[in-house]
Amino acid sequence: MRRLRDAELVDLADELRRDTIAKVAATGGHLGSTLGVIELTVAIHAVFTTPRDKLIWDVGHQAYAHKILTGRREAMAGLRQDGGLSGFTKRSESVYDPFGAAHSSTSISAGLGFAAARELGYGEGDVVAVIGDGAMSAGMAYEAMNNAGALGKRMFVILNDNEMSISPSVGAFSRHLATLCARAPVVGIDVVMKKAAARLPEPFKTGAARARQAMGALTGNSSLFEHMGFSYVGPVDGHNLPQLLAILRTLKTRADGPVLIHAITRKGAGYAPAENSADKYHGVGSFDAKTGALSKSKARAPAYTKVFAQALTEEAGRDDRIVAVTAAMASGTGLDAFAKAHPERMFDVGIAEQHAVTFAAGLAAAGMKPFCAIYSTFLQRAYDQIVHDVALQGLPVRFAIDRAGLVGADGPTHAGAFDIAFLTNLPGFTVMAAADEAELVHMVASAAVHDAGPIAFRYPRGEGTGVALPERGVPLEIGKGRVVRQGRDIAFLSFGTRLGECLAAADLLAARGLSATVADARFAKPLDTALIEDLARNHDVLLTVEEGASGGFGAAVLTHLADGGLLDGSVAVRTLTLPDRYEPHASPDVMYERSGLTAPHLADSALKCLERTSRHQKDHALRLAAST
Numbered sequence: 140m141r142r143l144r145d146a147e148l149v150d151l152a153d154e155l156r157r158d159t160i161a162k163v164a165a166t167g168g169h170l171g172s173t174l175g176v177i178e179l180t181v182a183i184h185a186v187f188t189t190p191r192d193k194l195i196w197d198v199g200h201q202a203y204a205h206k207i208l209t210g211r212r213e214a215m216a217g218l219r220q221d222g223g224l225s226g227f228t229k230r231s232e233s234v235y236d237p238f239g240a241a242h243s244s245t246s247i248s249a250g251l252g253f254a255a256a257r258e259l260g261y262g263e264g265d266v267v268a269v270i271g272d273g274a275m276s277a278g279m280a281y282e283a284m285n286n287a288g289a290l291g292k293r294m295f296v297i298l299n300d301n302e303m304s305i306s307p308s309v310g311a312f313s314r315h316l317a318t319l320c321a322r323a324p325v326v327g328i329d330v331v332m333k334k335a336a337a338r339l340p341e342p343f344k345t346g347a348a349r350a351r352q353a354m355g356a357l358t359g360n361s362s363l364f365e366h367m368g369f370s371y372v373g374p375v376d377g378h379n380l381p382q383l384l385a386i387l388r389t390l391k392t393r394a395d396g397p398v399l400i401h402a403i404t405r406k407g408a409g410y411a412p413a414e415n416s417a418d419k420y421h422g423v424g425s426f427d428a429k430t431g432a433l434s435k436s437k438a439r440a441p442a443y444t445k446v447f448a449q450a451l452t453e454e455a456g457r458d459d460r461i462v463a464v465t466a467a468m469a470s471g472t473g474l475d476a477f478a479k480a481h482p483e484r485m486f487d488v489g490i491a492e493q494h495a496v497t498f499a500a501g502l503a504a505a506g507m508k509p510f511c512a513i514y515s516t517f518l519q520r521a522y523d524q525i526v527h528d529v530a531l532q533g534l535p536v537r538f539a540i541d542r543a544g545l546v547g548a549d550g551p552t553h554a555g556a557f558d559i560a561f562l563t564n565l566p567g568f569t570v571m572a573a574a575d576e577a578e579l580v581h582m583v584a585s586a587a588v589h590d591a592g593p594i595a596f597r598y599p600r601g602e603g604t605g606v607a608l609p610e611r612g613v614p615l616e617i618g619k620g621r622v623v624r625q626g627r628d629i630a631f632l633s634f635g636t637r638l639g640e641c642l643a644a645a646d647l648l649a650a651r652g653l654s655a656t657v658a659d660a661r662f663a664k665p666l667d668t669a670l671i672e673d674l675a676r677n678h679d680v681l682l683t684v685e686e687g688a689s690g691g692f693g694a695a696v697l698t699h700l701a702d703g704g705l706l707d708g709s710v711a712v713r714t715l716t717l718p719d720r721y722e723p724h725a726s727p728d729v730m731y732e733r734s735g736l737t738a739p740h741l742a743d744s745a746l747k748c749l750e751r752t753s754r755h756q757k758d759h760a761l762r763l764a765a766s767t
């Protein structure tokens with residue numbers, strides 16, 4: 140494509156847009172973001188010598204056109220499917236993906252790393268980081284600009300400003316960008332652009348000249364980026380390919396420090412169904428490419444997210460101290476529904492999980508009841524805030540942890556694998572997991588009345604089990620589990636929504652003449668020690684089951700049994716967790732199957748374990764003796 144003339148590149152962009160729509164129509168995925176950067180993608184690859192030059196996409200959800208241009212066109216048929224392309228950039232997928240992503244706001248930091256290494260003699264080429272206005276709301280982006288502006292190394296940051304995060308962008312920085320945009324016409328007021336202005340096409344030439352005249356006046360009104368040591372170029376029309384090409388070529392020749400190019404784009408650009416929808420087809424399932432009609436959902440039960448939001452909205456109707464906090468995931472966490480009922484008690488802080496948690500800690504310290512609803516995977520970013528600002532001070536922040544466990548097509552970057560482990564080791568924390576959507580309603584009620592310290596409840600992505608919902612949540616007794624099915628030989632102690640698989644495993648075992656107890660722990664902290672001890676004393680085998688990495692619930696149970704001297708050989712204990720690897724994307728069912736957490740695996744683990752227990756061997760020998 141680097142041999143194509145500019146007019147041919149325009150044709151290429153059109154073809155790329157059509158191809159992207161056709162491919163994503165079949166697989167589903169993050170369409171709107173990619174459509175917004177089609178021209179940028181073509182311009183960057185045409186001007187910069189990727190992969191020698193490092194192109195780093197922030198989040199990576201807008202990189203589908205980049206994938207198509209970099210040797211993955213055919214493979215797009217398997218986008219986000221089992222064994223197929225990742226929905227994000229991924230180092231192992233292509234040399235054109237120098238840095239993997241999926242969580243936001245990392246591109247400037249990583250890009251600066253490449254630029255600094257290059258100057259130390261490791262690696263070569265330019266660095267181009269493309270970051271969205273939503274991603275620019277996170278602290279990491281500012282930390283990176285602060286560092287980049289001070290180091291002064293040549294690198295390009297393209298700010299893709301479509302005034303959208305997943306929902307419309309929020310915050311004061313978003314307002315600042317709007318102010319910059321209001322400074323029409325398009326300008327490049329930095330030193331580089333001054334030198335290069337003569338080579339620019341209209342209207343940039345006039346714009347740049349006018350901007351230079353205004354320089355004096357602008358000193359008190361310049362962009363945040365300039366104050367941070369970047370040359371600011373913009374705003375530029377991110378869909379005008381000839382202009383983008385001219386600007387990037389000029390900058391590539393002249394820049395000698397960090398440059399920020401502010402490109403104005405439209406999310407979903409060039410595809411009317413996306414442009415006209417509220418979320419601009421941020422993340423869609425498969426759809427009809429001609430009409431944009433989305434395939435119908437096959438869900439038969441309400442989603443956990445919806446049940447959570449409904450329950451919280453009702454609790455908040457009864458208690459005006461309840462407030463909700465989201466970090467740019469109002470629709471994903473269901474809190475958009477809460478906002479409709481209680482607009483003044485809903486806070487969308489932007490992509491800023493760290494701030495969200497400490498902000499919630501402040502609210503709690505002031506006597507409010509903050510429910511901080513964050514996906515498990517994104518909560519990882521706020522760990523020090525959870526420890527230092529919430530737990531250490533014993534503040535009653537309520538954590539609603541959505542997308543717990545394996546999430547499917549978004550894959551390992553979005554798996555909610557670690558929260559059980561990283562929360563249960565914190566003194567004073569209460570950690571719950573809902574076994575079904577009715578339990579979730581009770582956990583919301585439990586959290587609402589829990590003022591004694593931080594409390595978390597986790598629940599998965601997707602639809603519930605279809606169980607009848609209570610009219611109103613009833614607070615659970617803290618640290619108490621429940622026996623769902625009483626048996627004799629084997630005990631399953633489930634934490635979370637694998638409870639259904641445990642019951643199915645119990646059926647499989649029953650078919651083999653074995654009787655299994657199934658219990659729902661409800662709490663990983665504090666543990667229901669009486670229940671655990673009872674299960675351990677009265678069964679040959681005790682298996683803990685959780686949708687999380689090792690080091691979580693099962694580890695806590697094991698520690699309790701070992702510390703109490705209960706691992707004396709009379710019971711065999713196994714902890715069934717997610718395996719110690721990053722499970723590649725597939726459907727959640729397939730991912731759980733491969734992780735060994737479906738009913739046949741659970742039953743099989745129980746059998747293997749049982750065969751090795753001395754008590755079982757003795758019984759078996761006795762039964763054999765009796766039958767002969």
Ligand SMILES: Cc1ncc(C[n+]2csc(CCOP(=O)(O)OP(=O)(O)O)c2C)c(N)n1
Nearest residue numbers: 172241242243271272273274303304305467
């Ligand atoms: C740390 C983190 N929090 C939340 C998300 C979820 N998320 C993915 S894309 C996105 C919006 C990004 O907006 P922007 O950067 O402007 O890109 P656009 O989708 O507008 O192209 C959000 C909130 C994430 N990926 N990472």
Ligand SMILES: CC(=O)[C@@H](O)[C@H](O)COP(=O)(O)O
Nearest residue numbers: 198200241422471542549600
């Ligand atoms: C790119 C990103 O991080 C989000 O768009 C994420 O894919 C949303 O996931 P859900 O579909 O589970 O809300």
Ligand SMILES: [Mg+2]
Nearest residue numbers: 271272273303
């Ligand atoms: Mg955006």
